[in-house]
Amino acid sequence: MSKVLVFGHKNPDTDSITAAIAYAHLKQQLGMEAEAVRLGEVNDETAYALEKFGFEAPRLVKNVAGETDGVILVDHNEFQQSADDIADVKILEVVDHHRIANFETADPLYYRAEPVGCTATILNKLYKENDVEIPANVAGLMLSAIISDSLLFKSPTFTGEDRKAADELAEIAGVDAEEYGLAMLKAGADLSKKTLEELVNMDAKEFEMGGKKVVIAQVNTVDINDVLSRKKELEDLLYRVIAERELGLYMLAITDILNNDSTVLVLGSESQAACGAFNVPLEDNLAVLKGIVSRKKQIVPVLTEALAK
Amino acid sequence: MSKVLVFGHKNPDTDSITAAIAYAHLKQQLGMEAEAVRLGEVNDETAYALEKFGFEAPRLVKNVAGETDGVILVDHNEFQQSADDIADVKILEVVDHHRIANFETADPLYYRAEPVGCTATILNKLYKENDVEIPANVAGLMLSAIISDSLLFKSPTFTGEDRKAADELAEIAGVDAEEYGLAMLKAGADLSKKTLEELVNMDAKEFEMGGKKVVIAQVNTVDINDVLSRKKELEDLLYRVIAERELGLYMLAITDILNNDSTVLVLGSESQAACGAFNVPLEDNLAVLKGIVSRKKQIVPVLTEALAK
Numbered sequence: 106m107s108k109v110l111v112f113g114h115k116n117p118d119t120d121s122i123t124a125a126i127a128y129a130h131l132k133q134q135l136g137m138e139a140e141a142v143r144l145g146e147v148n149d150e151t152a153y154a155l156e157k158f159g160f161e162a163p164r165l166v167k168n169v170a171g172e173t174d175g176v177i178l179v180d181h182n183e184f185q186q187s188a189d190d191i192a193d194v195k196i197l198e199v200v201d202h203h204r205i206a207n208f209e210t211a212d213p214l215y216y217r218a219e220p221v222g223c224t225a226t227i228l229n230k231l232y233k234e235n236d237v238e239i240p241a242n243v244a245g246l247m248l249s250a251i252i253s254d255s256l257l258f259k260s261p262t263f264t265g266e267d268r269k270a271a272d273e274l275a276e277i278a279g280v281d282a283e284e285y286g287l288a289m290l291k292a293g294a295d296l297s298k299k300t301l302e303e304l305v306n307m308d309a310k311e312f313e314m315g316g317k318k319v320v321i322a323q324v325n326t327v328d329i330n331d332v333l334s335r336k337k338e339l340e341d342l343l344y345r346v347i348a349e350r351e352l353g354l355y356m357l358a359i360t361d362i363l364n365n366d367s368t369v370l371v372l373g374s375e376s377q378a379a380c381g382a383f384n385v386p387l388e389d390n391l392a393v394l395k396g397i398v399s400r401k402k403q404i405v406p407v408l409t410e411a412l413a414k
Numbered sequence: 415m416s417k418v419l420v421f422g423h424k425n426p427d428t429d430s431i432t433a434a435i436a437y438a439h440l441k442q443q444l445g446m447e448a449e450a451v452r453l454g455e456v457n458d459e460t461a462y463a464l465e466k467f468g469f470e471a472p473r474l475v476k477n478v479a480g481e482t483d484g485v486i487l488v489d490h491n492e493f494q495q496s497a498d499d500i501a502d503v504k505i506l507e508v509v510d511h512h513r514i515a516n517f518e519t520a521d522p523l524y525y526r527a528e529p530v531g532c533t534a535t536i537l538n539k540l541y542k543e544n545d546v547e548i549p550a551n552v553a554g555l556m557l558s559a560i561i562s563d564s565l566l567f568k569s570p571t572f573t574g575e576d577r578k579a580a581d582e583l584a585e586i587a588g589v590d591a592e593e594y595g596l597a598m599l600k601a602g603a604d605l606s607k608k609t610l611e612e613l614v615n616m617d618a619k620e621f622e623m624g625g626k627k628v629v630i631a632q633v634n635t636v637d638i639n640d641v642l643s644r645k646k647e648l649e650d651l652l653y654r655v656i657a658e659r660e661l662g663l664y665m666l667a668i669t670d671i672l673n674n675d676s677t678v679l680v681l682g683s684e685s686q687a688a689c690g691a692f693n694v695p696l697e698d699n700l701a702v703l704k705g706i707v708s709r710k711k712q713i714v715p716v717l718t719e720a721l722a723k
Contacts, residue, residue: 209515211718218525409520
């Protein structure tokens with residue numbers, strides 16, 4: 106078999122980029138010819154982590170079927186979040202921590218999902234199960250992923266298993282997780298210089314809910330006005346996206362990483378249903394979701410149920 | 415949360431019944447209130463194994479949403495093979511060794527699939543990972559599942575990991591795997607006294623392939639004439655099933671467990687395409703698939719690809 110490509114989701118976040126690097130490294134140690142690649146641009150937070158631990162960004166790919174017949178997915182499984190031609194290749198393995206949807210294979214595979222806060226937490230177990238030591242710089246990347254996915258250990262997705270993994274990885278990497286983590290989050294949270302297109306594509310994921318296409322994007326910031334000061338232009342852009350992609354809902358969650366609330370810009374035919382699901386009023390296309398920081402655990406399940414009705 | 419129900423697929427085979435018992439036992443040891451149940455009748459082979467190791471059959475259920483809000487699936491994931499109301503309950507975990515298809519959740523879950531020959535082989539690992547000892551009688555059931563799924567270690571689905579697990583489990587159970595295994599297979603292979611309905615429902619699984627509904631049933635025998643002597647009545651019955659359930663294909667694989675070939679009765683609009691995929695002629699609705707004993711590894715992938723065209 107040709108080289109196996111290992112990659113996370115489109116619009117990759119720190120977990121998707123670093124899980125690809127960390128799992129490709131493990132598979133290489135186990136004798137597989139594996140290469141970490143990425144399906145999109147590296148964001149500022151991830152760039153900070155890669156530089157800190159001395160890594161180049163993985164190679165950017167758009168399609169995968171042309172160069173391999175075997176792939177490993179990390180940090181995602183839904184086909185619309187994966188490579189455009191994912192249905193044309195054999196999926197050998199998945200390591201993930203999300204719900205399972207719009208995913209199927211013709212053959213049995215290795216699928217390891219756990220309801221934890223970060224793919225890195227599962228990879229930490231897989232290194233142990235395979236008796237492979239985690240190099241200090243790879244441990245640093247894995248720690249970065251846990252910090253990113255948990256907003257420095259504060260998200261409700263953060264479990265005791267993530268805590269244990271973070272402590273072990275910080276020890277191996279030799280960094281102070283709190284100090285390094287805040288610096289990394291801040292590096293990714295300066296939105297003032299982002300173009301509108303960059304903003305909405307930083308971390309946008311598409312879902313299918315109740316037969317409708319839904320996009321939920323999320324940005325982290327220390328000042329939501331970096332985004333809201335451009336609300337009118339954002340709406341113009343997103344209404345066009347909704348029309349072009351025939352979306353029933355576009356939700357942009359602007360998450361304040363200091364107070365852990367999210368302000369959501371909600372557009373599309375399902376916007377009232379969406380806000381109804383959270384019992385909050387939608388005013389001027391905006392709503393405030395107090396204490397909500399996790400798309401996966403606090404937004405996707407609520408919307409999935411509401412739109413199924 | 416109410417009691418968690420653990421079950422395998424409809425038309426349960428030995429792996430589905432015993433995996434439910436073995437995994438429910440493990441979860442109980444870990445503090446979960448779990449009960450093994452089953453979605454269909456216990457076949458003769460499984461009954462032999464249960465009696466040998468001193469177990470009652472798990473409780474029969476049809477629907478699950480009425481009595482629990484959390485379930486664990488073993489040995490399957492495709493919804494059409496699961497409880498009729500599977501979409502109405504929360505799937506907490508899946509432990510399986512099949513392809514993934516027609517499966518989705520709203521929330522993250524624990525999903526453990528490995529491309530091995532038997533669920534019991536994965537359960538053997540999970541007992542170790544959780545530091546729980548396998549009781550001798552549970553080990554006997556798990557060994558029975560590996561023998562059943564591998565046709566006494568001869569199926570191409572049988573991997574080195576299954577071999578290792580079978581050896582460990584035989585040791586714990588204190589049985590001679592070859593001797594016990596042949597007796598168990600023979601107990602399940604006497605088809606002469608089965609009614610037609612029993613025959614076709616012993617191990618029938620439904621799939622969706624290329625937008626068409628397909629049923630692939632399999633029976634093991636030491637004399638294929640126990641089945642073929644009733645071919646005309648079988649066809650009458652299966653044509654009615656095809657019409658009622660709007661199937662594109664019904665394939666009944668009659669597997670000779672002594673010479674490891676399967677004779678297939680193939681009916682439905684896709685029957686020519688199905689036999690074309692195997693490069694064998696279809697004569698009088700019958701074809702012989704030499705060396706083919708595994709639905710999962712040797713039949714489903716071939717048909718999935720052929721019907722997708």
